Amino acid sequence: MAQQAVNQLFSEISEIEDHLVVDGGDKQSQRKFGDIIGNSNNMHDVFSLIESVADSDSTIIINGETGTGKGLIAREIHKHSNRKNKPFVQINCGAIPENLLESELFGHVRGAFTGATSPKLGKFEIANSGTIFLDEIGDMSHDLQVKLLRVLEEKEFEQVGGCKTIRVDVRVIAATHRDLEEEVQKGNFREDLFYRLYVIPIALPPLRDRKSDIPLLTAHFLKYFNEKNKRNVNGVSEEAMEIIMNHSWKGNVRELKNMVESLVVLKGDGTINPVDLPKKLTKTIIPRVLPRIEISQEGICLSTAVSEFEKNLIVQCLEQTKWVKKKAAKLLQVNRTTLVEKIKRHQLEQAAVSM
Numbered sequence: 094m095a096q097q098a099v100n101q102l103f104s105e106i107s108e109i110e111d112h113l114v115v116d117g118g119d120k121q122s123q124r125k126f127g128d129i130i131g132n133s134n135n136m137h138d139v140f141s142l143i144e145s146v147a148d149s150d151s152t153i154i155i156n157g158e159t160g161t162g163k164g165l166i167a168r169e170i171h172k173h174s175n176r177k178n179k180p181f182v183q184i185n186c187g188a189i190p191e192n193l194l195e196s197e198l199f200g201h202v203r204g205a206f207t208g209a210t211s212p213k214l215g216k217f218e219i220a221n222s223g224t225i226f227l228d229e230i231g232d233m234s235h236d237l238q239v240k241l242l243r244v245l246e247e248k249e250f251e252q253v254g255g256c257k258t259i260r261v262d263v264r265v266i267a268a269t270h271r272d273l274e275e276e277v278q279k280g281n282f283r284e285d286l287f288y289r290l291y292v293i294p295i296a297l298p299p300l301r302d303r304k305s306d307i308p309l310l311t312a313h314f315l316k317y318f319n320e321k322n323k324r325n326v327n328g329v330s331e332e333a334m335e336i337i338m339n340h341s342w343k344g345n346v347r348e349l350k351n352m353v354e355s356l357v358v359l360k361g362d363g364t365i366n367p368v369d370l371p372k373k374l375t376k377t378i379i380p381r382v383l384p385r386i387e388i389s390q391e392g393i394c395l396s397t398a399v400s401e402f403e404k405n406l407i408v409q410c411l412e413q414t415k416w417v418k419k420k421a422a423k424l425l426q427v428n429r430t431t432l433v434e435k436i437k438r439h440q441l442e443q444a445a446v447s448m
Contacts, residue, residue: 157297160347179223205254
């Protein structure tokens with residue numbers, strides 16, 4: 094990607110964010126679906142699926158690695174459904190202890206257990222007429238899986254400690270980072286609940302499978318965190334963007350978002366360069382290949398060749414960091430004092446800026 098194209102992308106991000114493309118239009122021009130950003134074919138497929146299923150009452154299961162945006166997808170489904178003016182209730186089944194999760198889901202009556210000094214409505218009752226999003230449903234215990242299956246099939250339940258049957262009209266969206274089919278084979282997840290949930294599955298691609306979205310996401314997060322933190326970072330250099338796009342992003346969009354926030358806060362203004370990136374992104378980067386050295390029949394002095402290679406590499410890093418020794422040393426992954434000694438040995442000290 095040429096630097097001009099990178100700059101153009103960042104200059105256009107404000108305009109992009111002001112337009113929501115959902116119905117009609119050229120598919121290739123779609124970059125947002127509500128709060129979801131993506132222009133890759135993978136994401137266009139997800140957008141199309143959301144449009145197809147949003148206005149139904151069918152149960153949906155969202156599969157995706159941690160950080161891929163399962164919660165955003167669930168919210169967009171609700172926003173585009175016939176229940177959009179009704180409650181959207183979210184609960185993370187893996188973040189609440191098992192002995193409390195049942196009460197959170199179904200509520201409890203006064204005196205149901207120690208500490209239950211007053212009655213409490215559960216998430217299903219609160220979400221009545223709306224949508225409930227059960228995140229990380231793969232972490233739910235077997236006992237609760239049985240009770241959830243009843244709610245899905247009969248639309249009714251009892252509160253903890255209660256005997257009154259409560260009926261609800263709730264659209265269920267579940268999500269997990271686990272392979273539930275594999276969990277069923279292992280005996281960790283009920284097969285009947287698995288088939289009840291897998292009415293409409295939506296698979297979210299990891300960020301490494303939608304690399305063309307990374308510049309767009311980066312631009313969006315830059316704009317957002319600039320405004321939030323009163324900073325003025327105006328873009329990412331071509332070299333830095335190349336590094337960002339080649340990273341594995343095990344934490345997916347969430348990891349990218351957190352990194353951009355850190356860069357914006359620490360950089361403050363100007364352009365993000367490779368030296369500004371976290372070490373985990375740059376430690377495996379191989380420097381640009383220098384011109385091939387022709388070896389004559391008389392041979393070559395290895396010491397001289399290695400010295401020239403080192404000199405050229407130092408100059409390249411100094412130029413990339415505008416001849417700031419501290420930043421160049423970070424890019425070369427050596428101590429500043431080591432770099433200073435090498436600069437003196439190669440007689441480069443007059444060109445370098447001391448810092």
